[in-house]
Amino acid sequence: MFDIKWIRENPDAFDAGLKGRNRPPAAAQVLALDAKLRAEQTLLQETQARRNAASKEIGAAKAKGGDGAALIAEVAAFKERLQQGEEATRRFEVEIRDLLAGFPNAPASDVPVGVDESANREVRRSGTPRAFDFKPKEHFDLGESLGLMDFEAAARVSGARFVVLKGALARLERALGAFMLDLHTREFGYTEVSPPVLVRDHAAFGTAQLPKFEDDLFQTKPPRAPEDSDSGGRFWLVPTAEVPLTNLVREQILDQAALPMRMTAQTLCFRAEAGAAGKDTRGMIRQHQFIKVELVSVTAPEQSDAEHERMTACAEEVLKRLDLPYRVVMLSTGDMGFAAKKTYDIEVWLPGQDRFREISSCSNCGDFQARRMNARYRTEGQKGTRFVHTLNGSGLAIGRTLIAVLENYQNRDGSIAVPVALRPYMGGLETIARTD
Protein backbone atom coordinates (compact mmCIF):
# COMPACT_ATOMS: atom_id res chain seq x y z
CA MET A 1 0.00 0.00 0.00
CA PHE A 2 1.36 3.37 -0.99
CA ASP A 3 1.38 6.54 1.08
CA ILE A 4 -0.78 9.11 -0.69
CA LYS A 5 1.48 11.87 0.61
CA TRP A 6 4.48 10.19 -0.93
CA ILE A 7 2.68 9.96 -4.28
CA ARG A 8 1.78 13.66 -4.04
CA GLU A 9 5.43 14.54 -3.57
CA ASN A 10 6.92 11.93 -5.91
CA PRO A 11 4.45 11.31 -8.72
CA ASP A 12 7.20 10.56 -11.22
CA ALA A 13 8.89 8.00 -8.99
CA PHE A 14 5.51 6.36 -8.44
CA ASP A 15 4.88 6.04 -12.17
CA ALA A 16 8.42 4.80 -12.72
CA GLY A 17 7.77 2.00 -10.24
CA LEU A 18 4.61 1.04 -12.10
CA LYS A 19 6.46 1.08 -15.37
CA GLY A 20 8.91 -1.42 -13.96
CA ARG A 21 5.90 -3.57 -13.18
CA ASN A 22 4.71 -3.21 -16.75
CA ARG A 23 1.75 -1.13 -15.74
CA PRO A 24 0.56 2.19 -17.10
CA PRO A 25 1.22 5.40 -15.17
CA ALA A 26 -1.44 6.21 -12.59
CA ALA A 27 -0.17 9.15 -10.56
CA ALA A 28 -2.34 11.63 -12.45
CA GLN A 29 -5.45 9.57 -11.79
CA VAL A 30 -4.61 9.15 -8.10
CA LEU A 31 -3.84 12.82 -7.62
CA ALA A 32 -6.98 13.96 -9.42
CA LEU A 33 -9.04 11.81 -7.12
CA ASP A 34 -7.06 13.09 -4.15
CA ALA A 35 -7.77 16.68 -5.15
CA LYS A 36 -11.49 15.95 -5.46
CA LEU A 37 -11.51 14.35 -2.05
CA ARG A 38 -9.78 17.26 -0.41
CA ALA A 39 -12.03 19.84 -2.04
CA GLU A 40 -15.05 17.89 -0.84
CA GLN A 41 -13.54 17.63 2.64
CA THR A 42 -12.92 21.35 2.87
CA LEU A 43 -16.49 22.13 1.87
CA LEU A 44 -17.84 19.63 4.35
CA GLN A 45 -15.66 20.97 7.14
CA GLU A 46 -16.81 24.52 6.62
CA THR A 47 -20.44 23.47 6.74
CA GLN A 48 -19.79 21.40 9.84
CA ALA A 49 -18.14 24.33 11.55
CA ARG A 50 -21.21 26.49 10.93
CA ARG A 51 -23.55 23.81 12.17
CA ASN A 52 -21.49 23.31 15.31
CA ALA A 53 -21.45 27.01 16.08
CA ALA A 54 -25.21 27.31 15.60
CA SER A 55 -25.89 24.24 17.71
CA LYS A 56 -23.82 25.69 20.47
CA GLU A 57 -25.89 28.85 20.37
CA ILE A 58 -29.07 26.83 20.61
CA GLY A 59 -27.75 25.14 23.70
CA ALA A 60 -26.84 28.49 25.20
CA ALA A 61 -30.23 29.99 24.35
CA LYS A 62 -32.05 27.10 25.94
CA ALA A 63 -29.94 27.39 29.05
CA LYS A 64 -31.18 30.96 29.36
CA GLY A 65 -34.78 29.84 29.01
CA GLY A 66 -35.32 30.63 25.33
CA ASP A 67 -36.38 28.01 22.78
CA GLY A 68 -33.98 28.82 19.93
CA ALA A 69 -36.67 27.95 17.40
CA ALA A 70 -35.40 30.31 14.73
CA LEU A 71 -31.89 28.91 14.92
CA ILE A 72 -33.11 25.34 14.93
CA ALA A 73 -34.95 25.92 11.68
CA GLU A 74 -31.86 27.52 10.20
CA VAL A 75 -29.53 24.67 11.14
CA ALA A 76 -31.98 22.05 10.01
CA ALA A 77 -31.53 23.39 6.51
CA PHE A 78 -27.86 22.31 6.58
CA LYS A 79 -28.80 18.76 7.07
CA GLU A 80 -29.11 17.66 3.50
CA ARG A 81 -25.89 19.37 2.48
CA LEU A 82 -24.04 17.73 5.31
CA GLN A 83 -25.30 14.31 4.35
CA GLN A 84 -24.34 14.81 0.73
CA GLY A 85 -20.90 16.03 1.74
CA GLU A 86 -20.35 13.08 4.05
CA GLU A 87 -21.42 10.64 1.43
CA ALA A 88 -19.24 12.19 -1.26
CA THR A 89 -16.25 12.31 1.04
CA ARG A 90 -16.63 8.71 2.04
CA ARG A 91 -17.10 7.63 -1.54
CA PHE A 92 -13.84 9.30 -2.58
CA GLU A 93 -12.02 7.85 0.40
CA VAL A 94 -13.10 4.34 -0.45
CA GLU A 95 -12.28 4.91 -4.10
CA ILE A 96 -8.76 6.10 -3.29
CA ARG A 97 -8.15 3.33 -0.81
CA ASP A 98 -9.29 0.67 -3.26
CA LEU A 99 -7.20 2.23 -5.98
CA LEU A 100 -4.09 2.35 -3.79
CA ALA A 101 -4.64 -1.21 -2.57
CA GLY A 102 -4.42 -2.39 -6.16
CA PHE A 103 -0.92 -1.11 -6.95
CA PRO A 104 2.01 -3.50 -6.56
CA ASN A 105 5.01 -2.43 -4.51
CA ALA A 106 7.66 -0.35 -6.22
CA PRO A 107 10.75 -2.39 -7.12
CA ALA A 108 14.06 -1.55 -5.43
CA SER A 109 16.52 0.31 -7.62
CA ASP A 110 18.85 -2.66 -8.17
CA VAL A 111 16.12 -5.02 -9.36
CA PRO A 112 16.52 -5.94 -13.03
CA VAL A 113 13.76 -4.54 -15.21
CA GLY A 114 11.87 -7.01 -17.36
CA VAL A 115 8.49 -8.41 -18.22
CA ASP A 116 8.94 -11.95 -16.90
CA GLU A 117 11.40 -14.51 -15.55
CA SER A 118 13.61 -14.25 -18.62
CA ALA A 119 14.98 -10.99 -17.16
CA ASN A 120 15.85 -12.58 -13.81
CA ARG A 121 19.51 -12.32 -12.87
CA GLU A 122 21.48 -15.22 -11.49
CA VAL A 123 23.40 -14.02 -8.44
CA ARG A 124 25.43 -17.07 -7.39
CA ARG A 125 25.66 -20.85 -7.46
CA SER A 126 26.62 -23.32 -4.81
CA GLY A 127 27.48 -27.01 -5.05
CA THR A 128 28.13 -29.14 -8.09
CA PRO A 129 25.45 -31.31 -9.64
CA ARG A 130 26.40 -34.92 -9.17
CA ALA A 131 27.55 -36.91 -12.19
CA PHE A 132 25.30 -39.92 -12.62
CA ASP A 133 26.44 -43.13 -14.33
CA PHE A 134 22.77 -43.90 -15.01
CA LYS A 135 19.80 -41.82 -16.07
CA PRO A 136 18.42 -40.20 -12.95
CA LYS A 137 14.68 -40.60 -12.42
CA GLU A 138 12.12 -38.05 -11.46
CA HIS A 139 10.88 -38.01 -7.89
CA PHE A 140 7.47 -39.49 -8.64
CA ASP A 141 8.98 -42.52 -10.34
CA LEU A 142 11.31 -43.01 -7.41
CA GLY A 143 8.60 -42.55 -4.79
CA GLU A 144 6.08 -44.77 -6.50
CA SER A 145 8.67 -47.50 -7.11
CA LEU A 146 9.50 -47.43 -3.43
CA GLY A 147 5.80 -47.88 -2.73
CA LEU A 148 5.91 -44.86 -0.43
CA MET A 149 4.34 -42.16 -2.61
CA ASP A 150 0.78 -42.69 -3.81
CA PHE A 151 -1.00 -40.19 -6.04
CA GLU A 152 -3.86 -42.53 -6.90
CA ALA A 153 -4.74 -43.08 -3.28
CA ALA A 154 -4.68 -39.32 -2.71
CA ALA A 155 -6.93 -38.81 -5.72
CA ARG A 156 -9.49 -41.27 -4.34
CA VAL A 157 -9.69 -39.15 -1.21
CA SER A 158 -9.20 -35.61 -2.47
CA GLY A 159 -8.82 -35.56 -6.25
CA ALA A 160 -5.96 -34.19 -8.28
CA ARG A 161 -2.93 -32.37 -6.89
CA PHE A 162 -2.68 -34.23 -3.62
CA VAL A 163 -0.30 -36.96 -2.52
CA VAL A 164 -0.07 -39.62 0.15
CA LEU A 165 3.36 -40.29 1.62
CA LYS A 166 3.98 -43.41 3.62
CA GLY A 167 6.61 -45.03 5.79
CA ALA A 168 10.11 -43.64 5.38
CA LEU A 169 8.97 -40.85 3.03
CA ALA A 170 6.37 -39.62 5.51
CA ARG A 171 9.08 -39.67 8.10
CA LEU A 172 11.48 -37.90 5.77
CA GLU A 173 8.97 -35.08 5.43
CA ARG A 174 8.78 -34.82 9.21
CA ALA A 175 12.57 -35.02 9.50
CA LEU A 176 13.08 -32.18 7.04
CA GLY A 177 10.77 -29.90 8.97
CA ALA A 178 12.40 -30.67 12.31
CA PHE A 179 15.87 -30.24 10.82
CA MET A 180 15.03 -26.85 9.34
CA LEU A 181 13.30 -25.55 12.46
CA ASP A 182 16.24 -26.64 14.61
CA LEU A 183 18.69 -24.89 12.32
CA HIS A 184 16.78 -21.60 12.21
CA THR A 185 15.98 -21.51 15.92
CA ARG A 186 19.27 -22.76 17.33
CA GLU A 187 21.75 -21.17 14.97
CA PHE A 188 20.01 -18.19 13.42
CA GLY A 189 17.98 -16.82 16.30
CA TYR A 190 14.48 -17.30 14.91
CA THR A 191 11.67 -17.85 17.39
CA GLU A 192 9.55 -20.89 16.62
CA VAL A 193 5.86 -20.09 16.26
CA SER A 194 2.81 -22.24 15.77
CA PRO A 195 0.25 -19.89 14.20
CA PRO A 196 -3.35 -20.26 12.99
CA VAL A 197 -3.67 -21.39 9.37
CA LEU A 198 -7.22 -20.09 9.03
CA VAL A 199 -7.24 -16.30 8.86
CA ARG A 200 -9.72 -13.46 8.52
CA ASP A 201 -10.05 -11.10 5.58
CA HIS A 202 -8.09 -8.30 7.23
CA ALA A 203 -5.05 -10.53 7.76
CA ALA A 204 -5.11 -11.68 4.15
CA PHE A 205 -5.42 -8.05 3.11
CA GLY A 206 -2.49 -7.08 5.33
CA THR A 207 0.00 -9.28 3.50
CA ALA A 208 -1.71 -8.44 0.17
CA GLN A 209 -3.22 -11.80 -0.76
CA LEU A 210 -6.48 -9.83 -0.83
CA PRO A 211 -8.09 -8.23 -2.64
CA LYS A 212 -6.31 -9.13 -5.89
CA PHE A 213 -5.47 -12.80 -5.42
CA GLU A 214 -8.64 -14.21 -4.01
CA ASP A 215 -8.73 -16.87 -6.72
CA ASP A 216 -5.47 -18.41 -5.49
CA LEU A 217 -6.85 -19.04 -2.03
CA PHE A 218 -9.09 -21.66 -0.52
CA GLN A 219 -11.78 -20.31 1.68
CA THR A 220 -14.03 -21.89 4.21
CA LYS A 221 -16.67 -20.94 6.69
CA PRO A 222 -18.22 -22.56 9.69
CA PRO A 223 -21.62 -24.21 9.37
CA ARG A 224 -24.58 -22.00 10.18
CA ALA A 225 -22.57 -18.86 9.63
CA PRO A 226 -24.86 -15.84 9.52
CA GLU A 227 -26.07 -15.50 5.93
CA ASP A 228 -26.43 -11.76 6.07
CA SER A 229 -23.04 -10.82 7.48
CA ASP A 230 -20.50 -9.15 5.20
CA SER A 231 -17.89 -11.87 5.22
CA GLY A 232 -20.31 -14.76 5.75
CA GLY A 233 -18.15 -15.82 8.70
CA ARG A 234 -15.48 -16.65 6.15
CA PHE A 235 -11.93 -17.82 6.82
CA TRP A 236 -9.10 -18.16 4.34
CA LEU A 237 -6.71 -21.11 4.42
CA VAL A 238 -3.26 -19.60 4.42
CA PRO A 239 -1.20 -20.06 1.23
CA THR A 240 1.92 -19.55 3.37
CA ALA A 241 2.75 -18.97 7.03
CA GLU A 242 3.88 -15.51 5.92
CA VAL A 243 0.27 -14.44 6.39
CA PRO A 244 -0.24 -15.26 10.08
CA LEU A 245 3.39 -14.63 11.07
CA THR A 246 3.60 -11.18 9.49
CA ASN A 247 0.18 -10.25 10.83
CA LEU A 248 1.32 -10.99 14.36
CA VAL A 249 2.55 -7.39 14.48
CA ARG A 250 -0.55 -5.87 12.87
CA GLU A 251 -1.95 -2.85 14.71
CA GLN A 252 0.99 -2.99 17.09
CA ILE A 253 3.47 -0.34 18.08
CA LEU A 254 6.74 -2.09 18.82
CA ASP A 255 9.72 -0.81 20.74
CA GLN A 256 12.73 -0.45 18.50
CA ALA A 257 14.63 -2.60 20.98
CA ALA A 258 12.42 -5.52 19.92
CA LEU A 259 13.67 -5.27 16.33
CA PRO A 260 14.63 -7.14 14.32
CA MET A 261 11.96 -9.67 15.21
CA ARG A 262 12.64 -13.06 13.66
CA MET A 263 10.02 -15.79 13.52
CA THR A 264 9.83 -19.21 11.93
CA ALA A 265 6.95 -21.62 11.60
CA GLN A 266 6.23 -24.93 9.96
CA THR A 267 2.71 -24.99 8.62
CA LEU A 268 0.51 -26.52 6.03
CA CYS A 269 -0.01 -24.22 3.05
CA PHE A 270 -3.05 -24.30 0.80
CA ARG A 271 -3.16 -23.03 -2.76
CA ALA A 272 -5.99 -23.15 -5.21
CA GLU A 273 -3.58 -22.42 -8.11
CA ALA A 274 -6.50 -21.64 -10.40
CA GLY A 275 -4.35 -20.39 -13.26
CA ALA A 276 -1.82 -23.18 -13.16
CA ALA A 277 -3.83 -25.98 -14.69
CA GLY A 278 -1.67 -28.10 -16.95
CA LYS A 279 1.61 -27.07 -15.36
CA ASP A 280 3.51 -29.67 -13.35
CA THR A 281 0.51 -31.93 -13.26
CA ARG A 282 2.64 -34.95 -12.43
CA GLY A 283 4.29 -35.35 -9.08
CA MET A 284 4.61 -33.26 -5.99
CA ILE A 285 5.91 -30.02 -7.47
CA ARG A 286 2.58 -28.22 -7.47
CA GLN A 287 0.05 -29.35 -4.91
CA HIS A 288 -3.06 -27.91 -3.33
CA GLN A 289 -1.55 -28.64 0.06
CA PHE A 290 2.06 -28.75 1.20
CA ILE A 291 4.23 -28.14 4.22
CA LYS A 292 6.64 -25.26 4.41
CA VAL A 293 9.00 -23.82 6.98
CA GLU A 294 8.66 -20.06 6.72
CA LEU A 295 10.94 -17.28 7.91
CA VAL A 296 9.56 -13.83 8.72
CA SER A 297 11.48 -10.79 9.92
CA VAL A 298 10.16 -7.47 11.14
CA THR A 299 12.79 -4.72 11.10
CA ALA A 300 13.45 -1.02 11.21
CA PRO A 301 13.66 0.49 7.71
CA GLU A 302 17.44 0.86 7.87
CA GLN A 303 17.88 -2.82 8.65
CA SER A 304 15.75 -4.46 6.02
CA ASP A 305 18.28 -4.67 3.17
CA ALA A 306 20.84 -6.37 5.39
CA GLU A 307 18.15 -8.59 6.87
CA HIS A 308 17.12 -9.65 3.39
CA GLU A 309 20.63 -10.89 2.65
CA ARG A 310 20.81 -12.59 6.03
CA MET A 311 17.46 -14.33 5.57
CA THR A 312 18.43 -15.59 2.13
CA ALA A 313 21.67 -16.94 3.60
CA CYS A 314 19.67 -18.76 6.31
CA ALA A 315 17.55 -20.46 3.67
CA GLU A 316 20.63 -21.31 1.60
CA GLU A 317 22.28 -22.88 4.61
CA VAL A 318 19.58 -25.57 4.66
CA LEU A 319 20.59 -26.63 1.17
CA LYS A 320 24.28 -26.50 2.03
CA ARG A 321 23.79 -28.78 5.02
CA LEU A 322 21.82 -31.17 2.85
CA ASP A 323 24.55 -30.94 0.22
CA LEU A 324 22.08 -30.00 -2.51
CA PRO A 325 23.31 -27.86 -5.43
CA TYR A 326 21.42 -24.63 -5.97
CA ARG A 327 21.55 -21.18 -7.45
CA VAL A 328 20.23 -17.85 -6.25
CA VAL A 329 18.30 -15.67 -8.66
CA MET A 330 17.21 -12.06 -8.28
CA LEU A 331 13.74 -11.76 -9.74
CA SER A 332 13.05 -9.13 -12.35
CA THR A 333 10.44 -6.43 -11.86
CA GLY A 334 7.98 -8.43 -13.95
CA ASP A 335 8.42 -11.69 -12.04
CA MET A 336 8.20 -10.37 -8.49
CA GLY A 337 5.26 -10.85 -6.21
CA PHE A 338 2.79 -8.06 -5.56
CA ALA A 339 4.07 -6.98 -2.14
CA ALA A 340 7.81 -7.35 -2.76
CA LYS A 341 10.27 -4.63 -3.58
CA LYS A 342 13.06 -7.14 -4.05
CA THR A 343 13.07 -10.93 -4.19
CA TYR A 344 15.68 -13.66 -4.29
CA ASP A 345 14.53 -17.06 -5.43
CA ILE A 346 16.62 -20.05 -4.46
CA GLU A 347 16.45 -22.79 -7.06
CA VAL A 348 17.57 -26.30 -6.25
CA TRP A 349 19.06 -28.66 -8.82
CA LEU A 350 16.75 -31.52 -9.79
CA PRO A 351 18.69 -34.16 -11.76
CA GLY A 352 15.51 -36.03 -12.75
CA GLN A 353 14.21 -32.88 -14.44
CA ASP A 354 17.72 -31.80 -15.43
CA ARG A 355 17.00 -28.24 -14.32
CA PHE A 356 16.82 -25.84 -11.39
CA ARG A 357 13.47 -25.46 -9.65
CA GLU A 358 12.32 -22.87 -7.15
CA ILE A 359 12.52 -24.10 -3.58
CA SER A 360 12.51 -20.79 -1.72
CA SER A 361 11.56 -17.19 -2.32
CA CYS A 362 12.90 -14.48 0.00
CA SER A 363 11.35 -11.04 -0.27
CA ASN A 364 11.81 -7.66 1.28
CA CYS A 365 8.42 -5.95 1.30
CA GLY A 366 9.62 -2.67 2.79
CA ASP A 367 6.74 -0.84 4.49
CA PHE A 368 4.19 -2.06 1.92
CA GLN A 369 2.58 -4.65 4.19
CA ALA A 370 3.17 -2.60 7.34
CA ARG A 371 0.96 0.16 5.96
CA ARG A 372 -1.82 -2.30 5.22
CA MET A 373 -1.48 -3.78 8.70
CA ASN A 374 -0.76 -0.50 10.49
CA ALA A 375 2.33 -2.08 12.09
CA ARG A 376 4.64 0.55 13.55
CA TYR A 377 7.52 0.98 15.95
CA ARG A 378 8.73 3.69 18.22
CA THR A 379 12.29 4.77 18.90
CA GLU A 380 13.11 5.73 22.45
CA GLY A 381 13.79 9.45 22.73
CA GLN A 382 11.97 10.28 19.50
CA LYS A 383 8.48 11.51 18.88
CA GLY A 384 6.05 9.65 16.72
CA THR A 385 6.01 6.24 15.12
CA ARG A 386 7.31 4.79 11.87
CA PHE A 387 6.15 1.84 9.83
CA VAL A 388 8.22 -1.30 10.21
CA HIS A 389 9.64 -3.22 7.29
CA THR A 390 8.59 -6.82 6.77
CA LEU A 391 10.42 -9.67 5.08
CA ASN A 392 9.49 -13.25 4.38
CA GLY A 393 11.20 -16.26 2.92
CA SER A 394 10.80 -20.00 2.63
CA GLY A 395 13.26 -21.85 4.70
CA LEU A 396 12.37 -24.13 2.87
CA ALA A 397 9.37 -25.64 1.10
CA ILE A 398 9.36 -29.16 2.55
CA GLY A 399 7.66 -30.92 -0.32
CA ARG A 400 10.12 -29.61 -2.88
CA THR A 401 13.04 -30.30 -0.57
CA LEU A 402 11.87 -33.87 -0.33
CA ILE A 403 11.78 -34.02 -4.11
CA ALA A 404 15.32 -32.64 -4.26
CA VAL A 405 16.59 -35.22 -1.78
CA LEU A 406 14.99 -38.07 -3.71
CA GLU A 407 16.38 -36.99 -7.08
CA ASN A 408 19.86 -36.01 -5.90
CA TYR A 409 20.40 -38.94 -3.55
CA GLN A 410 18.94 -41.69 -5.73
CA ASN A 411 20.87 -44.87 -6.42
CA ARG A 412 20.81 -47.00 -9.56
CA ASP A 413 18.53 -49.54 -7.86
CA GLY A 414 15.96 -46.85 -6.97
CA SER A 415 16.89 -46.67 -3.32
CA ILE A 416 17.63 -43.30 -1.70
CA ALA A 417 20.62 -42.44 0.48
CA VAL A 418 19.58 -40.39 3.52
CA PRO A 419 21.59 -37.13 3.74
CA VAL A 420 23.95 -37.25 6.70
CA ALA A 421 22.39 -34.18 8.28
CA LEU A 422 18.98 -35.89 8.33
CA ARG A 423 20.04 -39.22 9.77
CA PRO A 424 19.61 -38.16 13.40
CA TYR A 425 16.06 -37.23 12.51
CA MET A 426 15.48 -40.59 10.78
CA GLY A 427 16.48 -42.81 13.68
CA GLY A 428 19.89 -43.35 12.08
CA LEU A 429 18.43 -44.70 8.84
CA GLU A 430 21.00 -44.48 6.03
CA THR A 431 19.04 -45.73 3.04
CA ILE A 432 15.40 -45.68 2.03
CA ALA A 433 14.67 -48.82 0.05
CA ARG A 434 11.68 -50.91 -0.93
CA THR A 435 10.95 -53.25 1.93
CA ASP A 436 8.37 -55.74 0.57
Next chain:
RNA sequence: GGAGAGGUGGCCGAGUGGCCUAAGGCGGCGGUUUGCUAAACCGUUGUACGGUUGAAAAGCCGUACCGAGGGUUCGAAUCCCUCCCUCUCCGCCA
Protein backbone atom coordinates in the same frame (compact mmCIF):
# COMPACT_ATOMS: atom_id res chain seq x y z
C1' G B 1 -25.55 -24.28 20.18
C1' G B 2 -27.62 -21.58 24.97
C1' A B 3 -27.03 -17.36 28.39
C1' G B 4 -24.50 -13.02 29.55
C1' A B 5 -20.73 -8.99 29.31
C1' G B 6 -17.89 -5.91 26.40
C1' G B 7 -14.92 -2.90 22.19
C1' U B 8 -13.03 4.65 24.40
C1' G B 9 -6.06 7.80 23.09
C1' G B 10 0.70 4.21 23.29
C1' C B 11 -1.68 1.22 27.68
C1' C B 12 -5.41 0.84 31.78
C1' G B 13 -9.92 3.12 32.54
C1' A B 14 -14.20 6.95 33.68
C1' G B 15 -17.93 8.82 30.88
C1' U B 16 -26.55 7.50 29.77
C1' G B 17 -27.98 14.04 24.73
C1' G B 18 -24.97 20.43 24.91
C1' C B 19 -20.10 22.11 30.59
C1' C B 20 -16.28 16.01 25.93
C1' U B 21 -11.85 20.84 23.57
C1' A B 22 -12.74 12.73 26.51
C1' A B 23 -11.74 12.77 33.66
C1' G B 24 -8.05 10.05 36.33
C1' G B 25 -3.93 6.86 36.27
C1' C B 26 0.29 4.41 33.82
C1' G B 27 3.92 4.96 30.15
C1' G B 28 6.74 8.43 26.98
C1' C B 29 9.10 13.23 26.36
C1' G B 30 11.10 18.00 28.50
C1' G B 31 12.51 20.34 33.00
C1' U B 32 13.56 21.26 38.50
C1' U B 33 16.09 18.99 42.48
C1' U B 34 20.49 15.59 42.99
C1' G B 35 27.96 12.73 43.88
C1' C B 36 25.36 8.92 40.22
C1' U B 37 20.85 6.27 39.81
C1' A B 38 16.09 6.16 41.82
C1' A B 39 12.20 8.95 44.01
C1' A B 40 9.53 13.47 44.28
C1' C B 41 7.66 17.79 41.93
C1' C B 42 6.35 20.93 37.47
C1' G B 43 5.15 20.98 32.35
C1' U B 44 3.88 18.25 28.06
C1' U B 45 1.45 14.24 25.16
C1' G B 46 -2.50 10.87 19.06
C1' U B 47 -3.89 10.52 13.73
C1' A B 48 -5.88 12.57 9.21
C1' C B 49 -7.54 16.71 6.37
C1' G B 50 -8.23 21.91 5.45
C1' G B 51 -7.09 27.07 6.40
C1' U B 52 -3.43 30.52 8.10
C1' U B 53 1.50 32.76 9.85
C1' G B 54 6.64 31.69 8.82
C1' A B 55 12.70 31.43 4.92
C1' A B 56 12.48 27.08 7.74
C1' A B 57 11.80 24.55 12.25
C1' A B 58 7.38 25.21 14.15
C1' G B 59 2.95 27.73 15.69
C1' C B 60 -2.21 29.18 15.55
C1' C B 61 -7.48 28.26 13.90
C1' G B 62 -11.09 24.78 12.14
C1' U B 63 -13.10 19.74 10.96
C1' A B 64 -13.24 14.56 11.67
C1' C B 65 -11.86 10.17 14.42
C1' C B 66 -14.55 6.63 21.12
C1' G B 67 -14.93 -1.36 16.69
C1' A B 68 -17.58 -0.54 11.33
C1' G B 69 -21.81 1.29 8.79
C1' G B 70 -26.66 3.41 8.89
C1' G B 71 -30.60 6.10 11.68
C1' U B 72 -32.98 9.64 15.37
C1' U B 73 -31.70 14.91 16.81
C1' C B 74 -30.62 21.82 16.01
C1' G B 75 -26.68 18.83 18.53
C1' A B 76 -24.49 11.70 19.63
C1' A B 77 -18.74 8.36 22.79
C1' U B 78 -23.80 8.60 25.02
C1' C B 79 -30.30 6.80 22.18
C1' C B 80 -32.03 3.13 18.00
C1' C B 81 -30.83 -0.61 13.95
C1' U B 82 -27.42 -3.88 11.23
C1' C B 83 -22.72 -6.00 11.02
C1' C B 84 -17.59 -7.25 12.76
C1' C B 85 -14.60 -8.69 16.75
C1' U B 86 -13.36 -10.09 21.92
C1' C B 87 -14.32 -12.14 26.72
C1' U B 88 -17.12 -15.15 30.68
C1' C B 89 -20.26 -19.35 32.12
C1' C B 90 -22.90 -23.75 30.30
C1' G B 91 -23.31 -27.57 26.38
C1' C B 92 -20.66 -30.23 22.51
C1' C B 93 -15.82 -31.61 20.83
C1' A B 94 -9.65 -33.33 19.81
